[in-house]
Amino acid sequence: MSTAPRPLADPRRQGYRILHEADLRDYMAEILDVAARLGGEPASWTITEVGDGNLNLVFIVKGARGGVAVKQALPYVRLVGESWPLPLSRAHYEYLALSKQAQLAPGLVPALLHHNENLALTVMELLEPHIIMRKGLVAGTQYPGFVGDITTFMARTLFFTSDLALSAAEKKEGIAAFAGNHALCKITEDLIFTDPYRIAEQNRWTAPYLDALAAELRDDMELHVAISRLKLKFMASPEALLHGDLHTGSIMVTESQTRVIDPEFAFYGPMGFDVGAVLANLLMAYFASAGHERAPGERAAFEGWVLETVEQVWSEFARKFLELWRAGAAGDAYPASLFAGEKGAARLEAERQAYLQRLFTETVGFAAAKTIRRIFGLAHNIDFELIADPKTRAISEARAVRLARAMMVETGTFRTIADVTGAARKLRDWMPELSG
Amino acid sequence: MSTAPRPLADPRRQGYRILHEADLRDYMAEILDVAARLGGEPASWTITEVGDGNLNLVFIVKGARGGVAVKQALPYVRLVGESWPLPLSRAHYEYLALSKQAQLAPGLVPALLHHNENLALTVMELLEPHIIMRKGLVAGTQYPGFVGDITTFMARTLFFTSDLALSAAEKKEGIAAFAGNHALCKITEDLIFTDPYRIAEQNRWTAPYLDALAAELRDDMELHVAISRLKLKFMASPEALLHGDLHTGSIMVTESQTRVIDPEFAFYGPMGFDVGAVLANLLMAYFASAGHERAPGERAAFEGWVLETVEQVWSEFARKFLELWRAGAAGDAYPASLFAGEKGAARLEAERQAYLQRLFTETVGFAAAKTIRRIFGLAHNIDFELIADPKTRAISEARAVRLARAMMVETGTFRTIADVTGAARKLRDWMPELSG
Numbered sequence: 001m002s003t004a005p006r007p008l009a010d011p012r013r014q015g016y017r018i019l020h021e022a023d024l025r026d027y028m029a030e031i032l033d034v035a036a037r038l039g040g041e042p043a044s045w046t047i048t049e050v051g052d053g054n055l056n057l058v059f060i061v062k063g064a065r066g067g068v069a070v071k072q073a074l075p076y077v078r079l080v081g082e083s084w085p086l087p088l089s090r091a092h093y094e095y096l097a098l099s100k101q102a103q104l105a106p107g108l109v110p111a112l113l114h115h116n117e118n119l120a121l122t123v124m125e126l127l128e129p130h131i132i133m134r135k136g137l138v139a140g141t142q143y144p145g146f147v148g149d150i151t152t153f154m155a156r157t158l159f160f161t162s163d164l165a166l167s168a169a170e171k172k173e174g175i176a177a178f179a180g181n182h183a184l185c186k187i188t189e190d191l192i193f194t195d196p197y198r199i200a201e202q203n204r205w206t207a208p209y210l211d212a213l214a215a216e217l218r219d220d221m222e223l224h225v226a227i228s229r230l231k232l233k234f235m236a237s238p239e240a241l242l243h244g245d246l247h248t249g250s251i252m253v254t255e256s257q258t259r260v261i262d263p264e265f266a267f268y269g270p271m272g273f274d275v276g277a278v279l280a281n282l283l284m285a286y287f288a289s290a291g292h293e294r295a296p297g298e299r300a301a302f303e304g305w306v307l308e309t310v311e312q313v314w315s316e317f318a319r320k321f322l323e324l325w326r327a328g329a330a331g332d333a334y335p336a337s338l339f340a341g342e343k344g345a346a347r348l349e350a351e352r353q354a355y356l357q358r359l360f361t362e363t364v365g366f367a368a369a370k371t372i373r374r375i376f377g378l379a380h381n382i383d384f385e386l387i388a389d390p391k392t393r394a395i396s397e398a399r400a401v402r403l404a405r406a407m408m409v410e411t412g413t414f415r416t417i418a419d420v421t422g423a424a425r426k427l428r429d430w431m432p433e434l435s436g
Numbered sequence: 437m438s439t440a441p442r443p444l445a446d447p448r449r450q451g452y453r454i455l456h457e458a459d460l461r462d463y464m465a466e467i468l469d470v471a472a473r474l475g476g477e478p479a480s481w482t483i484t485e486v487g488d489g490n491l492n493l494v495f496i497v498k499g500a501r502g503g504v505a506v507k508q509a510l511p512y513v514r515l516v517g518e519s520w521p522l523p524l525s526r527a528h529y530e531y532l533a534l535s536k537q538a539q540l541a542p543g544l545v546p547a548l549l550h551h552n553e554n555l556a557l558t559v560m561e562l563l564e565p566h567i568i569m570r571k572g573l574v575a576g577t578q579y580p581g582f583v584g585d586i587t588t589f590m591a592r593t594l595f596f597t598s599d600l601a602l603s604a605a606e607k608k609e610g611i612a613a614f615a616g617n618h619a620l621c622k623i624t625e626d627l628i629f630t631d632p633y634r635i636a637e638q639n640r641w642t643a644p645y646l647d648a649l650a651a652e653l654r655d656d657m658e659l660h661v662a663i664s665r666l667k668l669k670f671m672a673s674p675e676a677l678l679h680g681d682l683h684t685g686s687i688m689v690t691e692s693q694t695r696v697i698d699p700e701f702a703f704y705g706p707m708g709f710d711v712g713a714v715l716a717n718l719l720m721a722y723f724a725s726a727g728h729e730r731a732p733g734e735r736a737a738f739e740g741w742v743l744e745t746v747e748q749v750w751s752e753f754a755r756k757f758l759e760l761w762r763a764g765a766a767g768d769a770y771p772a773s774l775f776a777g778e779k780g781a782a783r784l785e786a787e788r789q790a791y792l793q794r795l796f797t798e799t800v801g802f803a804a805a806k807t808i809r810r811i812f813g814l815a816h817n818i819d820f821e822l823i824a825d826p827k828t829r830a831i832s833e834a835r836a837v838r839l840a841r842a843m844m845v846e847t848g849t850f851r852t853i854a855d856v857t858g859a860a861r862k863l864r865d866w867m868p869e870l871s872g
Contacts, residue, residue: 163668163671163672168618168621168625168671169622171671171672172615172616172618173618175611175612176611176612176616179608179609179611179612179615180608180612182604182608183605185604185608186604194771194773194774197774198771198773198774198776219779221775221779221780221783222783224774224775224780224783225784225787228769228770228771232599232769232770235599235604235607235768236599236607236674236675236769237672237673238611238672238674239672332625332667332671333664333671333672334664334668335634335664337630337634338630338634338660338663338664339657339660343655344657344660347657347658347660347661348661351661351664
């Protein structure tokens with residue numbers, strides 16, 4: 001990582017331009033291995049802009065032989081427009097993170113085919129027939145391979161970029177390499193850790209039903225202390241290289257395959273933020289499920305699978321992380337020479353368990369933060385949004401918020417992942433008082 | 437800090453040479469403001485090499501009008517020789533830290549007069565008649581101005597480089613600016629947080645009297661877990677820009693003045709490491725004092741002053757830090773908008789107290805680590821070393837170690853600084869069992 005090129009201060013000055021279909025065709029024709037993968041004449045390629053994210057242009061290019069995905073960063077937030085500028089350098093950090101993830105968790109991220117720093121553009125393997133996992137969850141689809149894949153991804157990317165696996169010097173180089181991605185971190189700091197708890201122009205929620213709940217959160221000082229502690233941890237605990245935005249919209253799946261995409265929020269932060277993101281988005285899928293059923297109990301099997309998945313995501317992640325630690329601790333933390341002999345080995349193993357318990361507690365807090373922002377902040381998710389009846393949606397959302405509030409403020413009462421799923425199960429049919 | 441020049445990868449290639457007396461005279465003659473400050477003809481200047489530290493060359497240059505101090509980094513550890521190389525870039529980080537400290541705590545560091553990146557050389561104000569504080573403490577001298585000065589230095593340098601005062605972007609830029617100083621951090625990681633707890637060639641202690649105690653520490657797995665947690669915190673908690681080596685040998689004093697010198701270990705780390713360093717070195721001065729008395733009780737007033745100073749260093753630091761937080765929290769942590777109104781203000785104030793309580797606990801742990809390394813590691817201090825009779829010395833050291841072990845392993849039982857000084861007072865005349 002130490003030899004990675006630093007991002008350009010302002011790539012726009014050095015040949016950046018937004019690529020449209022015709023430019024893209026010419027550009028791709030000159031990248032020989034991409035052109036070969038597509039096959040046939042460039043004129044025959046189909047190019048479709050499919051970006052449905054908030055920030056970037058995404059093209060799918062298909063030729064006679066195969067397809068690729070092309071992602072280009074825009075110098076502003078796509079969702080909002082030029083009034084909200086955002087550095088192109090995020091494409092550099094995304095590329096850097098993707099390269100590292102490909103090395104640490106092979107086969108679990110899209111293959112990188114080409115990167116152009118000046119154009120803030122990356123060409124990747126086209127994932128077909130994968131779909132965005134969140135869409136599958138809304139439809140009630142179960143993904144039996146998901147637990148195995150996502151826990152391998154998290155355990156390996158987090159462990160191998162932590163002080164348990166790296167020398168302090170390598171770790172500091174990694175931190176410095178991603179320090180410049182602070183504009184993307186700032187989005188998280190504002191939209192997740194601040195705005196949902198105060199009056200902010202960009203907030204929205206299912207009105208009028210959640211008006212009173214929104215006001216309650218804005219007035220809940222225990223919650224404000226809890227979210228502020230999490231925010232500080234997010235800003236100042238560079239434990240490992242995070243994906244930084246690991247929700248079910250950043251995961252593409254088939255029944256047997258999982259690919260993690262879009263790590264443009266990558267930076268060195270607290271591990272619990274990534275793990276909590278996965279858990280939170282599964283829990284939201286669980287609470288949203290009641291809103292998607294056409295007949296009572298119709299989705300019971302799916303809901304059971306979701307909670308089982310929540311439990312296994314934590315337990316399998318913890319198991320794999322511990323396994324890596326036991327087998328390959330080459331980092332400067334917890335040096336083996338201090339834990340020699342049988343007594344040392346036993347004490348170190350107890351400390352590993354304690355470390356994972358601390359990480360669990362932080363994960364629970366971050367999962368809560370990721371939930372509340374999707375219900376009261378700027379960015380919502382289709383799990384809830386696709387529940388057409390707003391009152392039904394508000395009921396599902398209020399259940400999720402009730403659990404999240406407890407997870408954030410009474411974090412210590414959640415000692416195991418079964419405490420979390422047990423609390424979720426109890427709230428499945430709880431009827432909140434709504435406004436309006 | 438974002439525009440600061442990055443250190444040269446290998447300054448030796450770009451004009452580095454070790455300056456000897458004659459070169460130094462010619463060099464200084466060409467720096468007009470330094471030459472003017474010295475006064476008279478360059479040939480008349482006296483140049484004396486006085487470096488008694490472990491790493492660098494230090495010259496005192498005096499002319500007809502005044503004097504300056506010149507510090508040049510060597511490409512190796514002076515104490516050991518060329519077999520232990522050490523990057524010259526540390527002079528860059530020292531300069532960067534000194535500049536920042538001068539800005540944040542004016543008058544409490546030596547004035548910077550000149551810096552040459554290629555030569556790894558810095559010219560500073562000559563501190564006269566200041567002496568190294570540790571020497572004064574060995575002699576039993578009280579410094580009534582010390583508490584006020586050191587707590588201002590720590591409160592201001594730590595607060596204003598923390599997330600409480602900076603935006604997350606500024607903070608990350610600061611972290612990145614110092615990330616390259618990892619070779620100096622590594623010295624701390626090895627010599628403070630690892631070696632004293634295992635067999636290591638460079639360890640030494642007052643043998644044979646402390647042989648059994650040394651073996652006990654090497655076998656004490658609770659202590660090994662505690663020191664490993666502190667090491668991890670040191671490596672991965674960039675809370676603020678630390679001095680990084682804030683012992684009483686890095687502080688020069690007169691009865692009314694205090695100057696903090698030598699911040700070449702500066703990096704973004706946990707605040708408790710700096711505060712703990714000051715407390716630990718005062719506590720060692722306290723325990724060493726018994727070994728310096730020629731008649732029982734001779735130094736009682738001094739010892740009383742030392743413990744009072746320990747108490748006031750913490751309480752005044754905490755008071756000033758809280759005052760800065762209340763008055764000037766412009767950082768991204770704990771945003772004011774989440775703590776509006778009377779209820780919010782009261783809750784935030786309680787959280788500030790809780791923050792300081794957490795910092796106190798970490799400070800206690802780091803103070804313990806800084807103590808043990810001076811008794812069993814490579815670098816000892818004259819507080820103990822100048823106790824001529826080794827058995828008397830070992831008794832003082834064993835008392836300090838007993839307190840340090842409790843502070844590190846039973847940290848939670850030390851709730852206030854009076855718990856620390858109370859425990860120290862109880863150990864003043866405790867007679868340890870010695871080996872040999």
